[in-house]
Amino acid sequence: QFAKKNNLNLEIFQSNFEGxxxxxxxxxxxxxLVINPAGLTHTSVVIRDAILAVNKPTIEVHISNIYKREEFRKKSLISDVVLGVISGFGKLSYILALSCIVFLLKNGK
Incomplete structure (x- = not known):
């Protein structure tokens, strides 16, 4: 609904398979690109490499606050190659990411 209201064409894709x-x-x-790498956040070098290869503005999203979790979950292999990270706001994290995109589009990404 948020995407439609803001004239964003949105494609949703989910997979548990890295490839x-x-x-x-x-x-x-x-x-x-808005990506929630979930459990692959801490392990996937190939997702990091794919983000670097396409060179598209990317926002990393997490439903939970990864910094309130176990120590090993606090490390993201992609956070340093994305525009920003939104974490800990539940499903609202996705709306916040789309809000950032709307802002960037209106202000010349």
Missing amino acids: EIVDKITNSDYDF
Whole structure:
């Protein structure tokens, strides 16, 4: 609803398989990427490499606050190659990411 109201074309994709996520990142046509790497946040070098390869503005999203969790979950392998990270606001994290995109589009990303 938020995307429609703000004239954003939105495609939602979910997979638990690293290779499928990498294929989606590298083989899709988009202006922005919002990604919740979930459990792959701390382990996936290939998702990091895919984000770097496509060179598209990317926002990392987490439903939970990863910094309130176990020590090993506090490390993201992609946070230093994305525009920003939104974490800990539940499903609202996705709306916040889309709000950032709307702002960037209106103000010349």
